[in-house]
Amino acid sequence: MVNAVVTVQGGSLALHTLLGQGPARIPTGGKIRPGIMVLTRRAADLPGAKDIYTVGVAAGHSFEQIERALLEANPHCKTPLVPRNVPWFTVRAGDFSNPEIAAQILDAYGEDRGHGRRLYRFPVVFPSDHWQTVMPHELAAWGAHEKRFWSQYSADGRVRHCMRHAPVPVDDTGRRTIRIFGGRKAVQREANGGICDPEACPEYQAKQCNLTGRFLFFIPGIRSISALELPTSSFYAMSNAVQRFQAIAQMRGGRISGFLGPGRASFFLTKVQRDVPHIDEHGRAVRVPQWIIELEAPVDVTALLRDQEDDETAIRQAMLATQILEGADALCDAEVAQPGADAGAAPRASDPDEPTMDRCVAKATAMGIDPKRFQDYAARRWGSGWSEQLRCRRSAWDELARYGNDPGGYRDKIDAELHLDA
Structure with a gap:
């Protein structure tokens, strides 16, 4: 398989x-x-075909296995099974x-x-x-043993190309094939300038290429x-x-x-x-x-909406608690700096690895997300002052990392979140 x-x-x-x-x-x-797949009328009349089909179905064989058994017994019947x-x-x-x-x-x-x-x-x-x-x-057109042509969008999603397997390369003598690392390469089909256009495609019109x-x-x-x-x-x-x-x-x-x-x-x-x-x-x-x-x-659609409201409430409550705690930390820092404390101590250096707003926005931009849309989304998710709060920036950075292998899914998430405000 x-x-x-x-x-x-x-x-x-x-x-x-x-x-x-x-x-x-x-x-x-x-x-x-x-x-399911069933015998064609022609195949049903072939000797032994009904028995092969019945035994295969009873044994739980896949329809591919049953079809192979039918072809072995009757090589001249090209399509013994049809879908129902x-x-x-x-x-x-x-x-x-x-x-x-x-x-x-x-x-x-x-x-x-x-x-x-x-x-x-x-x-x-x-x-x-x-x-x-x-x-x-x-959209794909299949041959007897492999996929011949298939559709594939360009990186920006604007153009649908018709693809095929590249010819197997040969060495300088032209008699020996070159070993290909990573499998056969895919190239654009020469016909139609490599564009997938079903209305102008002979395979699609002949029902050889289908969705x-x-x-x-x-x-x-x-x-x-x-x-x-x-x-x-x-x-x-x-x-x-x-x-x-x-x-x-x-x-x-x-x-x-x-x-x-x-x-x-x-x-x-x-x-x-x-x-x-x-x-x-x-x-x-x-x-x-x-x-x-x-x-x-x-x-229950209302339950889904309530869950989202609960998430938003929890986030906002956490942000408020964060602001209070950070305010208390600032007060403690101020007290430490007062006379009588270790006034000669050097101020704490900021960690260069801590996520800043600029780093978060740059990471989102590298994932193909519009910087302004990301900032609008971040303000909705973590509050308008998210860029000023270290914990909020860390949350944004962690979320960007989680979706690092699925930028398209993250763009969908941002679009859906901002759509609620529209």
């Missing part, structure tokens, strides 16, 4: 190594399917590095609605506050150090999920990771039947019923 990776919320910056400097990562250890949309998720032992996890999920959250014990709805906890991290997606994505999450009560994934190719499922992520983030100060409240409330993934519009081959707009993945957040 190929492991996907996600950025862990709150992780520290990685050290420089031969493998580069990057965010903390965890592998995925299993896949929950959005539906159903109202439940498929959980099969063969899709997990630890097969026991499949049984744990079904035991904990499975239901029998007349088709045996199936997974219709289950809770999820996301490991990052950046929705693009927990729901990665792209693909996946949700990355943990399931409460399922003991696994690895995240799980749920793939999807539904534009509607992903766009609706983005709206849910953004709504919850606005009410939680930019956070979508972890539980959503003190009662261990969480997001849920389920499937709902909706009439999905699309354009048929004759250019007509038609609607077809489909079971669509839906991200739910069945939480």
Whole structure:
């Protein structure tokens, strides 16, 4: 199983190594399917195909394993399986590095609605506050064994490029390939000037290039150090999920990771039947019923807002206590400096490593955050006098360090916080 990776919320910056400097990562250890695969009509007529399929399903094999067995028995049948949309998720032992996890999920959250014990709805906890991290997606065209082309945005997020693998380099003789360190390189595709433009893309128009994505999450009560994934190719499922992520983030100060409240409330993934519009081959707009993945957040919204108010109150009370304590410290310093004390003692030198306002702003700017927006956010979070209080500057510095490997998530957090004042 190929492991996907996600950025862990709150992780520290990685050290420089031969493998580069990057965010903390965890592998995925299993896949929950959005539906099932069934035999095509042609494959069903082939000798032994039904038996291979039935035995594989009963044994809990993944659909890839079943398809490989079918191809070995009937090499001339190129596509023996096709997807079928159903109202439940498929959980099969063969899709997990630890097969026991499949049984744990079904035991904990499975239901029998007349088709045996199936997974219709289950809770999820996301490991990052950046929705693009927990729901990665792209336009991609696949060949028989690998991804041929895929979309990728430029560093500033303004241009969507069409990427491909670079040719394997050869030595001066032209007969021997050069060993590549770190894997094959990616380059922009020459066609269309390296721009991803679906309307002008022959692969997209031929339905060879499609939108693909996946949700990355943990399931409460399922003991696994690895995240799980749920793939999807539904534009509607992903766009609706983005709206849910953004709504919850606005009410939680930019956070979508972890539980959503003190009662261990969480997001849920389920499937709902909706009439999905699309354009048929004759250019007509038609609607077809489909079971669509839906991200739910069945939480008390007022409780989320109260939690944020409580956080703000606690921060302001802590700031007031800090001001009082620092005022007392200043008074003690003044008394020490009075005649009769050790007036000849040298004043305490300031620590050069202590975070100043300028250092905090510079660190935020290096993360791609507008300096003024950061100062507006800091004033809202730690008070208008945050730059004058050492403890507030330390809090700001620590928060910048926590989000050092997830600057996009921190920008989302700042935008959500400032949006509440708009």
